[in-house]
Amino acid sequence: MTRHIPNRPATLNRDPLVLFDATAVPANRGGVGRYVDGLLGELGGRIEIACQLRDAAHFRSIAPHAAVLPQAIGIESPVRRLIWEQLQLPALARRRGATVIHSPHYTLPLFTTRARVVTLHDATFFSDPHVHTRLKGAFFRLWTRISVRLARQIIVPSQATADEVNRYTRRHVTFVVAHHGVDFDVFHRPTPQQIQQVSKEYDLGEPGWITFLGTLEPRKNLPALIRAYGLVATSMAGTGLLIPPLVLVGARGWDSTIEAEIAALPAVARVKTLGYVPANQLSAILGGAAVMVYPSLGEGFGLPVLEAMACGTPVLTTRCLALPEVGGDAVAYSEPTEVSIATELLALLSAPDRQADLSMRGEKRAQSFTWSSCARTHTLAYRRARAI
Structure with missing residues (x-):
């Protein structure tokens, strides 16, 4: 069963300090990159963004309200980034006083006392394993199961994804459905x-x-x-x-x-x-x-x-x-x-x-799919993660 969190106005003094891990975003903005950009551009409250050095200026421009924390060079490869996530991200959260860590791409730190929020984008690693490489499919199936078990709030972009993740992991947890939005400054009827x-x-x-x-x-x-x-x-x-x-x-x-x-x-x-x-x-x-x-x-x-x-x-x-x-x-x-x-x-x-x-x-x-609506739902998920 999936419960939608109703949209209510954000109140800054109720917001936890969220450390948003954007280090997994690729340089070329595909679907996940556009999700992160669209979301961070609209998120209010207390947000700090951990990112790759190459992305620091970009995130400062789209999220001027947030503290941008570029990380040391050397985490560009997926393996090194995963090691950084497990060893350095929890330490960074402690130093910054963050109460919530949001991991927006399947994986999350295994050992931390901070509340964890994770985004799972789809369940095709389970439903259609043949359309992924064997290694990639095994990796994301494993991490989906781990994240569903450890995260206090699990954000998905659709009801279909919520249903599929529950079907394949058999955890029957509650998901937060946050539809993606459109950057209407970029995507509009051209001349x-x-x-x-x-x-x-x-x-x-x-x-x-x-x-x-x-x-x-x-x-x-x-x-x-x-x-x-x-x-x-x-x-x-x-x-x-x-x-x-x-x-x-x-x-x-x-x-x-x-x-x-x-x-x-x-x-x-x-x-x-x-x-x-x-x-x-x-x-x-x-x-x-x-x-x-x-x-x-x-x-x-x-x-x-x-x-x-x-x-x-x-x-x-x-x-x-x-x-x-x-x-x-x-x-x-x-x-x-x-x-x-x-x-x-x-x-x-x-x-x-x-x-x-x-x-x-x-x-x-x-017009009904906006990043501001998506951001409001995320903000409420952060509050719920802190409260649990």
Whole structure:
């Protein structure tokens, strides 16, 4: 059973001193990085941020109310950072007088007298182990079980994640559901000039491309998307219609099949792989797309879907795990198979009125997902952790 903490105004003299461990955030801001940035930019109360040296100026700029504590160089590797978390983070909390430690990415210090809060982002390490490397899957399954047992408050981004973690750990604990938000300064409907500029920079051609946003990893189901795009391109080739390119945006993960899938496409298909793109260009890439396709096999939240909706981009995704919780009736759905993706994508490309309707619905729905609401829920979780 999951209990939502109601949003109530924060009172500073009731807030514990929270040491927020941001040392695990990667330099390139993917989903977890955007969660941490969005949250810290809105958190009030007494917050201190432990971070890597490279991120100190960044966190000072987005969270001027917080004390930023850059840590010694040498914890950039995951192993060294984990050692630092276990040995140095508890000592840092004692020196700073923190009453709560928030670990925002699965792991937490094993030995500390401080109240621990942890964020668990999804349970796909249990439900879909084949989409992760063996080592990564074993690591995060172990730490999920440990964190569920030790943390006083467990924050998850969706009800689906809460249900899945309870299902696989069999602990039947109470979770705090804090939906992610959107940085509307970054993700918004772009101007035609912004779309033309990004199209020219990345050689995308006329607006109306098909796009994907996310890490290029097996969980995102990109081979099925690429094959589905090949079916769509072949179908459109006989109509005389302009075939839009498929634009893949995101850092390279460990899916080694993508290049071979692209190479096997028919000659009429065009795929552009852009790699990591700075956040300030994403709204134009998304906003210039006819459709953003996100055929994931499972998400703890699905932040790219929400960000595309905020840009007024029609979205086609799956009903796997938390994605319907984010998209509601403002997105189109398919099964995570190439035939289903191709069928729904072709239908959407052939229906401008449907695209316009999803654009309007998605942009409106995105407005209800804010980082300020997410931050209020976190603040109440910190208070509850101190009180237990």
